[in-house]
Each structure stands twice: as C-alpha cells, then as structure tokens.
Amino acid sequence: MDLRLLEVSPTGAERAAVDGLLGPPASGWDGGERRTGATGNVARGGHRARARRDQLLPVLLAVQERVGWISPGALNYACQRLTVPPADAYGVASFYALLSLEPRPSRVVHVCDDLACRCSGSGALIAELEDRLGPEGAVAEDGGTASAWFRSPCLGQCDRAPAALLTIAGDEPEEHVLAPARGALPGLEGAAVDPVARVPQQGEPGLRLLRRVGRVDPRSLDDYRAHGGYAALRRACELGPEGVIRELVESKLLGRGGAAFPTGRKWDAVARQPARPHYLVCNADESEPGTFKDRVIMEGDPFALVEAMTIAAYATGCAHGYIYLRGEYPQARGLLEHAIAEARRRGYLGEDIVGHGFAFDLEIRRGAGAYICGEETAIFNSIEGFRGEPRNKPPFPVDEGLFGKPTVVNNVETLVNVLDIVLEGGSAYAQIGTDASTGTKLFCVSGHVERPGVYEVPFGSTLGEMLSLAGGVRGGRSLQAVLLGGAAGGFVRPDELDLPLSFEGARAASVTLGSGVVLAFDDTVDLPRMLMRIAAFFRDESCGQCVPCRVGTVRQEEALARLLGGRGRGDELALIAEVGRCMRDASICGLGQTASGAIESAIGRLGVFAGKG
Amino acid sequence: MGEMQHLTARRMVDLEIDGEPVRVLEGSTILDACRGLGIDTPTLCYGETLRPANVCRVCVVELEGARVLAPACSRKVEPGMKVRTDSERVRHSRKLVLELLSSSVDLSTTPAAAGYLERYGAEPERHGPPAPADPGRDRRRAGHHEEPDGQTAATAASPIKIDNELYVRDYSKCILCYKCVDVCGEQHQNTFAIAVAGRGFDARISTEYVAPLPESACVYCGNCIAVCPTGALMFTSEHELRAEGVWDEARQERTDTICPYCGVGCNLTLHVQDNRIVKVTSPDDHDITRGNLCVKGRFGVQHVNARGR
Known part of the structure; x- marks a missing residue:
C-alpha cells in the first residue's frame, strides 16, 4: 500500500510506547533506521504488515497511557508501523472516548455521572472537583501535577458508588478505580487503594456462579483448583466436543448478554462450520448503565472465565480466543492477565492443553470507551482495528464473524454457566429456574x-x-x-x-x-432528569452510522429537554413516540432499537409527563 | 473459470413483493427485485458502483416474520420471502428517516430529496428551527456534548471548506452515506485521504487532524464528488455558478467522449453550459472506469476554455 504519511516525527516516549507493543522496527520502511548498502536492505510492507491492523487500537491505547494523548507524530508513527492510512487511524482514534486527539494533562479523573452514581452523591463529587480543578476539561495544577476531570458514563462500579477512574500517564502509567470516591478524593493524592470485589451473598449455600467470589484467591491457580477449578475442563475432555454441545443444548442455556439466544445452538453452528479458523470472543465490554456483574466475576474468580473459555474453544474448534474487556476495568484486566499467564505456565492454555492434544490460547483486548463495542459485531470491528461500528446482519457471527470467520461470541456470565453444565449435566442444570429460563x-x-x-x-x-x-x-x-x-x-x-x-x-x-x-x-429522585441522562447516554454512545439512531437520539433528547424546561410545543410526547418507533424498526443494531425503550416506558408505564405534550 | 462456476451455480429464487410473485437470480438484493417489478424504492446512500453501506435506512422494507425492518439495498432475497414495500410501518420509518435527515442536513442540492419528502409527507420543521453552524464541529470529542434546551434542532452545519481550486466541501450537506470514503479507499481509488471521524451525531468526514486537502493524501481524482449524492462535494465551477445563481442543468449539454490523456481510454461525459465545460463525469456502467477518473480526466479541461487557444 502506498501510504502518504505526515511529515512529523514521534517523540521518544511515543516511539517507545509503540515499539513496546510491536517490537523495534525492522527497517526504514516501517520507521526504523534506513540501511544503505547491499545487505540488510529489506522492506517489510505488503500483506504481512497490513495483517497487523488489529494492533491499531492496542497501539493507540499504549500511546494514550504513556503520553496522555495521541499527537500527530504518534499517530503517524503507528500508521507507519502498521501500514494504516493516517486519515483512517484518525477516524478510529476519534471514535473512542478514552483516547484524546488534543493535548491532555497527565492526570485525568473520569467521574461517573450516570444513573446509579447520581443516586449516591456523584453530584457532590463533581462539585468538589469543579472547586478543586475548575470546569470539566480545564487543565489545572493540582499538587504539582497537571490535572483535568471529565464526566463519564457508567463505570460499572454501581455497588460502591459514586465512582471515578483515575488515569496517570507516564513511563509507568497508572489506572485506579476510586469507589466509593467520597470526601477529599484520596486517590488524587496518589494513595489509591483499589477496592476488592465482594458480593453481599458471599458464602451463602446455593450460590453457583458466585460460589468462589470473595472466597478464592483470584491470583492463585492452586486455590482455584482447591475450590473445584478445572474439574469441568477434565469432564469436558471426557465428553468430547459433541458431548459438551449436547449437554449445553440440553441445559437450554440462554445468552446472558441481553439477547437471550440459545448458547447451544450458537456453539453447534460454529462447530459445524467447515471454514477455518474459528474464533472465540468473550464479550466483557460490560457498559450497560447499572451493570457490574461481569466485573465481579472477572475480579473475584478470573480463572473460572479462562476455564470456561477453554471449554468453549474445545467444543467449537477455536484455537484462538479474545476477551474484549471494557477499558474502564483496570483491576479486571490485571487479574485476568495474571490468570491467563498462570494458566499458560501450567499447561491449561497453549499447545497441548492438560495432555488432551488440543491447542488454545487467548488474549485480552481492551476497549477504549465505547458502549457500542459491546454489540456483537461492533466488537469484531473494534478488535480488527476499525471503528466500532456494528455490521449489518445477516451474515451472522456464526457464519462470518471476527476476521470474516465463524465466531462464537458470548458474554462473561453466559460462559461461566458452562462450568456447572459440563460438571453436572445439561438436564440437571435445566431443573434450576423455570422451564424456559434455566439456571x-x-x-x-x-x-x-x-x-x-x-x-x-x-x-x-x-x-x-x-x-x-x-x-x-x-x-x-x-x-x-x-x-x-x-x-x-x-x-x-x-x-x-x-x-x-x-x-x-x-x-x-x-x-x-x-x-x-x-x-x-x-421518592426523592427527579425522574425526568434521569430520563435526560438516559437520552444523553444514547446520543453520546450512538456510533453515528445509521440515520434513525444518529439523529433520532438527538431529537429524542431535544424533545425531552423541552418537556423538562417547560417550553414544549405540545407535540413532544407524540414526537418521542414516533422517533422511537423509527429507531426501533429501522436502526442497524440493538443500540438504536432500544434507545427509546426506557424513556417510552417512563412515559407510558410511570406516567412521567402525564398531562404534558 | 471462476466466473463460469459462478454462473452455473446461480439459481432462481421465488419470493413475494407486495403480494406479487417474483422470480430473481440468487444473490440479488430486494432492491434489485423491486426494480424488476417497477417498484420505485427511495435510496440515498446506495451507489451502483459500491458495496451497499446500508446506513441511510430510507430504503427499508418489511419482511414477514422479522422483528425489524430490513434495508432493501443490501438484504439478499431468500426463497419464500414475503416483502412489503409500502406498509404503514415502512412508510412511517421512511418518513421519519427523511425528517431526521432533512432537519439536520441541508438537502437543497440533493436531487431526489424534495420528491421523497413529499411522497412520505415528511415534516422536518416539527423538530424545531435549525441550530446555527458550529465552527467547532470538526473537533468534537466522542462521548460528550452540551445538554440542549431543545429550542433549536441540532444540525450538521459547519463552515464550508474551500482549500483548493478544484472542489468545495460543504459538510452541512453531508448525510454521511460513506460513499466518498468507500470510493477513496479500498473499493476503488486506494488513496485513503478521508475517513469517518468522531462518533454519533458528531461523526463527520475528515482527513487526519482535519488537515486541509492539499496537505492530505488527496490526489484530486474527484471520484468522491462523482458519488456524493447531496452536493456536499462539488466542483468549484458548479459551486461558483450556483453562488451566482446561474447554474442550470436544463441548459447543459452532455457530450460523451474519450479522455485524450493516456492510453487507458476512459469515457468522459462533459457537462457544458454556455459553451463552457462546467463538470466532468464518467458513466457508472462503463467497464473501464465504473464512474471513476483521475485528476487529468476529471479536472484537466482548462485548456478547452483557454483564451489563448
């Protein structure tokens, strides 16, 4: 590809951030030393370079973490290393809220101002930050460090609200979850204590998915095994791939990500696909406001997810898996990275898993602040290094998913259910719950x-x-x-x-x-204000691809604003309903299709705005 | 060989559109089938020479048994499919899509828009008076926006971009159909000068860091202008004549010729008004160009009108 690059160079830190991930450049072609003379004058471009496109988002995140923003020089160097056009990479970088294309101070506080945190004092927290650092986005000297704060959508810490995420760019970048972030924001002083995942039911009998959370050491594979870990993988290998899928179909397990699709059918469809390779993607981009269950599993019982994915890969013939983890979960990332490394070291991942002759490995891909990337096809585009825009379906992921190959994509909670299904059998599992919703x-x-x-x-x-x-x-x-x-x-x-x-x-x-x-x-909550927050959320998180959602979410918010401000034209409720119907019917993906649901339910079911519009 | 296999493997598919049985080639889209029946389907982001982006959603149709509507431009026909192209549900979504577009984008130079708006009874005014142009639109951050008061309808309006002599970019008219990006990228030109940047309502077509075109990878092939359905991308000649109020397609003569510059033999269509070449296009169905040209064929016509000639 004949790329026209920019005439700007990266700084030393930017170059180090990119090379830290990709290794040093091999030749002048991809940004290294130009070697003149007959020997060693090689160019590594072409297909092989372009095949690394999926490293674009990891590289951009590495620069963001190290430098605090993505300068033209850094973007250009990333483009040169990966053979990506600069305009294209700019389009990708500007898609993600956690990446900045303008200079930012090294220390940034992302404060959750979403629904759950609003119930628990995020307003006071924001007032405190305004007092200390000035208005949102302004750069302030704070204790000798340049700092800024930004509002954030739900950070997935709703059980310890109000929450904030602190990022400190530098050679040794830091990320801390401050939750609950009350009082004098202790984390800003650099003394952040990352909270430990706990569940209120800890230790109660009858727990299945949560049975180990809070009881097992999430950093110890031996402790995981002492608590029953890796028994399911052993059992799965006895059952064989078809046997695992048979149990799964019998269990009637439905996907827990929101769409409730039968997991057994999905696995079966991929297992039968002659095209190779097959891919496994765990959707851990948990970003639905008010949702934090997957985080609790990943932080409390990370090996369970690794084991469940290994079983999924075994059953569906995947040699490679990805955990697409939302960028706002630094603790889950640390624990999962450790779990994966441990599993690999002990032969639970890799070439010949526990001597059963099948190979599987997995890696974590971080999101960078985009709710839409939890959509099952947007997640593929994001992993592949493109803007996280959903794809039109059909084709469905089981036919053409990640890199155009048959792909199993499951939510964290769905996968972790597989362990008990394999251990106790599908029909026993199906006894739990109701006839149609098992488990x-x-x-x-x-x-x-x-x-x-x-x-x-x-x-x-x-x-x-x-x-x-x-x-x-x-x-x-x-x-x-x-x-x-x-x-x-x-x-x-x-x-x-x-x-x-x-x-x-x-x-x-x-x-x-x-x-x-x-x-x-x-009864103290101002519900219309909460509706405005929901409308703003969908406007912010729409990818912008299709008209119903791109403009519909804006018109919906505007109509709500008129109702809230008492300056309506009398047709707002009808307008919200009509725009909502179009978004539901004609949007490409689930985001647009559900963007009016909560607002319409508040109007229709709760009678908010009754007598208005 | 591949082509032969392709042809022999293709079967016919029977389906029903608006109650009428239709038989079309396997692999056809619903749009193809509708055209065969003479059903006029509105399209905006669809391009004859490009893979369907199916983003504008104005062509949506209802499929029996489906939860949501489907884009006719990209959905392939399936045996036994029952399609409705003019149900109340279809009309509602098409009407709203047109309203949402028309209330946020200047459609004054989109040839088909007025007819569509009338056909579906769209009332864009009811979403409020349009908000003024925002000079900061190109730099908006993903995931953040100012809370609106709802008294005006947000628009894509931003200052017009005139940074070269050959064409003008007025993104106030952009419906984000992705065609310019697709034609500039791997579907045709492989230049990759532009991409969609930003997110949601703030998504826009951009070079890297909003660089002016002369500093970008643009090679001025003008293929983006050729596919732009709204006049957001426009020849400087057309832009100027429109500004003077004298642009008049009815008075323009179209002359097909062959580009004289090199041996490829691209077909040119010269659009001539008042004995002056005001625009150059190439036929979409031409097997060499598929509507595309290079900078010489597209813009190299000044000598024809040169005084000293």
Whole structure:
C-alpha cells in the first residue's frame, strides 16, 4: 500500500510506547533506521504488515497511557508501523472516548455521572472537583501535577458508588478505580487503594456462579483448583466436543448478554462450520448503565472465565480466543492477565492443553470507551482495528464473524454457566429456574437500596424478592420506580414487584431483563432528569452510522429537554413516540432499537409527563 | 473459470413483493427485485458502483416474520420471502428517516430529496428551527456534548471548506452515506485521504487532524464528488455558478467522449453550459472506469476554455 504519511516525527516516549507493543522496527520502511548498502536492505510492507491492523487500537491505547494523548507524530508513527492510512487511524482514534486527539494533562479523573452514581452523591463529587480543578476539561495544577476531570458514563462500579477512574500517564502509567470516591478524593493524592470485589451473598449455600467470589484467591491457580477449578475442563475432555454441545443444548442455556439466544445452538453452528479458523470472543465490554456483574466475576474468580473459555474453544474448534474487556476495568484486566499467564505456565492454555492434544490460547483486548463495542459485531470491528461500528446482519457471527470467520461470541456470565453444565449435566442444570429460563441469573442491584451488589438467584424469583435481598429501599423511604435491564431496558412501577424475573415473565410484562440491572429510585429522585441522562447516554454512545439512531437520539433528547424546561410545543410526547418507533424498526443494531425503550416506558408505564405534550 | 462456476451455480429464487410473485437470480438484493417489478424504492446512500453501506435506512422494507425492518439495498432475497414495500410501518420509518435527515442536513442540492419528502409527507420543521453552524464541529470529542434546551434542532452545519481550486466541501450537506470514503479507499481509488471521524451525531468526514486537502493524501481524482449524492462535494465551477445563481442543468449539454490523456481510454461525459465545460463525469456502467477518473480526466479541461487557444 502506498501510504502518504505526515511529515512529523514521534517523540521518544511515543516511539517507545509503540515499539513496546510491536517490537523495534525492522527497517526504514516501517520507521526504523534506513540501511544503505547491499545487505540488510529489506522492506517489510505488503500483506504481512497490513495483517497487523488489529494492533491499531492496542497501539493507540499504549500511546494514550504513556503520553496522555495521541499527537500527530504518534499517530503517524503507528500508521507507519502498521501500514494504516493516517486519515483512517484518525477516524478510529476519534471514535473512542478514552483516547484524546488534543493535548491532555497527565492526570485525568473520569467521574461517573450516570444513573446509579447520581443516586449516591456523584453530584457532590463533581462539585468538589469543579472547586478543586475548575470546569470539566480545564487543565489545572493540582499538587504539582497537571490535572483535568471529565464526566463519564457508567463505570460499572454501581455497588460502591459514586465512582471515578483515575488515569496517570507516564513511563509507568497508572489506572485506579476510586469507589466509593467520597470526601477529599484520596486517590488524587496518589494513595489509591483499589477496592476488592465482594458480593453481599458471599458464602451463602446455593450460590453457583458466585460460589468462589470473595472466597478464592483470584491470583492463585492452586486455590482455584482447591475450590473445584478445572474439574469441568477434565469432564469436558471426557465428553468430547459433541458431548459438551449436547449437554449445553440440553441445559437450554440462554445468552446472558441481553439477547437471550440459545448458547447451544450458537456453539453447534460454529462447530459445524467447515471454514477455518474459528474464533472465540468473550464479550466483557460490560457498559450497560447499572451493570457490574461481569466485573465481579472477572475480579473475584478470573480463572473460572479462562476455564470456561477453554471449554468453549474445545467444543467449537477455536484455537484462538479474545476477551474484549471494557477499558474502564483496570483491576479486571490485571487479574485476568495474571490468570491467563498462570494458566499458560501450567499447561491449561497453549499447545497441548492438560495432555488432551488440543491447542488454545487467548488474549485480552481492551476497549477504549465505547458502549457500542459491546454489540456483537461492533466488537469484531473494534478488535480488527476499525471503528466500532456494528455490521449489518445477516451474515451472522456464526457464519462470518471476527476476521470474516465463524465466531462464537458470548458474554462473561453466559460462559461461566458452562462450568456447572459440563460438571453436572445439561438436564440437571435445566431443573434450576423455570422451564424456559434455566439456571440462575446474576442481578446488579443498585441505586437507593440498603445493600447494593451482585445477587444470584434462580430464574423466576420476583422483583420484590430481589429488592428484599438487597435490604429494601435505603433509609426506609418509599420506592418510586425500578429501572430493569439498564438504559436499554425499561421502568417498572412499585406496584409491579411481583414481576417474575425470567425471560418469559419479563416478555409477558413487556419489559426485558437485559443485562440484569435492577436500579431502584426512591421518592426523592427527579425522574425526568434521569430520563435526560438516559437520552444523553444514547446520543453520546450512538456510533453515528445509521440515520434513525444518529439523529433520532438527538431529537429524542431535544424533545425531552423541552418537556423538562417547560417550553414544549405540545407535540413532544407524540414526537418521542414516533422517533422511537423509527429507531426501533429501522436502526442497524440493538443500540438504536432500544434507545427509546426506557424513556417510552417512563412515559407510558410511570406516567412521567402525564398531562404534558 | 471462476466466473463460469459462478454462473452455473446461480439459481432462481421465488419470493413475494407486495403480494406479487417474483422470480430473481440468487444473490440479488430486494432492491434489485423491486426494480424488476417497477417498484420505485427511495435510496440515498446506495451507489451502483459500491458495496451497499446500508446506513441511510430510507430504503427499508418489511419482511414477514422479522422483528425489524430490513434495508432493501443490501438484504439478499431468500426463497419464500414475503416483502412489503409500502406498509404503514415502512412508510412511517421512511418518513421519519427523511425528517431526521432533512432537519439536520441541508438537502437543497440533493436531487431526489424534495420528491421523497413529499411522497412520505415528511415534516422536518416539527423538530424545531435549525441550530446555527458550529465552527467547532470538526473537533468534537466522542462521548460528550452540551445538554440542549431543545429550542433549536441540532444540525450538521459547519463552515464550508474551500482549500483548493478544484472542489468545495460543504459538510452541512453531508448525510454521511460513506460513499466518498468507500470510493477513496479500498473499493476503488486506494488513496485513503478521508475517513469517518468522531462518533454519533458528531461523526463527520475528515482527513487526519482535519488537515486541509492539499496537505492530505488527496490526489484530486474527484471520484468522491462523482458519488456524493447531496452536493456536499462539488466542483468549484458548479459551486461558483450556483453562488451566482446561474447554474442550470436544463441548459447543459452532455457530450460523451474519450479522455485524450493516456492510453487507458476512459469515457468522459462533459457537462457544458454556455459553451463552457462546467463538470466532468464518467458513466457508472462503463467497464473501464465504473464512474471513476483521475485528476487529468476529471479536472484537466482548462485548456478547452483557454483564451489563448
């Protein structure tokens, strides 16, 4: 490819960040020393260089981490190393909220101002930051370090709200989760203590997915094995690939990412594909506002995910797997990286896994601040080094997924369910829960409840039972509404607490379980303001590809703003409904299709704005 | 050999469109099938010479048994498919898509727009008066925006870009159809001067760091202008004549000829107004160019009108 590069050079730190990931350049062609003379004058361009396109996002993240922003010189050098056109790379970099194309100070605080944190003091936290660092995005000297703060969508720390993510760029970059981030923001002083994943039900009998969380040492493979780890892989190898899929089909496991597709069917479809290679992708881009269940599993029981993915790869014939992890989960990343390295060292990943003659390895790919990358085809584009825009379906991932090959893509929670299915058999697993929704489900309970956290219950428990588990409404106040399923879900009323939490129960009540969000709002909450936050979220997170979602999310927010400001034209409710219907019907992907759901449910089900518009 | 296998492997597919049985070649799109039946399907982002981006969604149709509507331009026909192209559901989405576009983008030089808007009864005004152009639009950060008050309708309006003598970029008119990016990139030109940058409503066509075209990889082939459906990309000659109010396609003569510069033999269509070449295109169906030209064929016509000639 004949690229026209920019006439700017990277700084030493920028070059080091890129080379740290890609290794030193081999020739003048890709940015190294030009060697004149007959020997050693080689050019490594062409297909081999272009085949490394999937390293683009990791390289951009490496520069961002080290330097704090992506300068033209850094982008240019990344382009030269990977044979990517600069305009193309700029398009990719500008897609992600955690990457900056303008200079930024080394220390940046991303403060969650999403739904759950708003229930727990994010407003006060933001006021404190404004006081200390000035307005959002402004550069301030703070304790001798240039700093800035930005608002962020949900950081997935809703059980310890309010949350912030602190990033410090440098030769040894740091990332810390500050949760709860109260008082004098201790993390800013450099004394951040990264919190440990805990679940309120810890140690209770009957836990399955959460049984090890808080009890096992997440950094010890031996401890994992002492708690029953890697028994499922052994059993899977006895069953054989077809046997594993048979058990999975019998278990009637449905995907936990929100779409509830039968996992067994998905695996079977990929296993049967003659095209090779097959890929396995674990969707750990958990970004639905109010969702933190996958983080708790990854931080509390990381080896379980590695084992489950190994079984998935064995059953579906994948030699390579990816965990696409949201960029805002530094702790999960550290623990998973350690778990993968340990598993590899001990022969649980690699060429000849536990002597069974099958090969599988996996790697983590970090997101960079884009909710849309949790969409099952946007995730492929993001891994491949393109903008995280969803693809049109068909073709479906089982036919043409990552790199155009048959791909299994499953959510973290879905995968971890596989361990028990393999161990105890599909039919035994199917006894748990309801007929149509088998097994247990993780619910992310947050907002105005006494004990927010991830709770595991069999399908069919009621919403009321869920709230009781979490200790009911905080401070004995009364419940105003529950947001079920996240921003892409919908609201339910306090008189609907007998709603059975199963896929069929939710469907019958015209709601969705989505990613398992149960966000409680007490009677002090200004619900219309929360609706504005949801509308702003979808506007910010739309990829911008298709018209219904790109413009529809904007018109929806504007109509809401008129209603909130009391300066409506009288047709706002009709407009919201009409725009919503178009987004639902004509958008490319699930983001647009669900972008009006919560808002319309608040209007229709809760009667917010009754008598207006 | 590959071609032969391809031809012999193709079967016919039976489906139903608006109650009428149709038989088309396997691999055809619903749009192809509709055209065969004489059903006029609105399209904006579709390009005859490009792979469908299916992003504008104005061509959506209803498929029996499907949860959502499908883009006619890219969805392949399947046996037994039952397609509705004019149901209330289809009309609603097409109407809203047109309203959303028209309320956010200047469609005044999109030839088909007025007809579509009328056909679907679109009322873009009801979304509010358009917000003024934003000079900072090119630099907006992904995932952040100012909270609106809803009194104006946000638009894609931004200052017009005139940074070279050959063509003008007015992204206030851009519907983000991806065609210019696709034609500049690996589908045709392999120059990669432009890409979609930013996200969501702030997505826009951009060079790296918003560099002016002369500093970018642009080779001025003008193939992006040829595929632009909205006039966001325009020959400087057309832009100037429009500004003077004298651009008049009805008075233009089109002359097909062959480019004199090299031995490839590209076909040119010269658009002539008042004895002056005001625009050069190439036929989409020409087997050499498929609508594409290089800078010489596209812009190298000054000598024809030169005074000293």
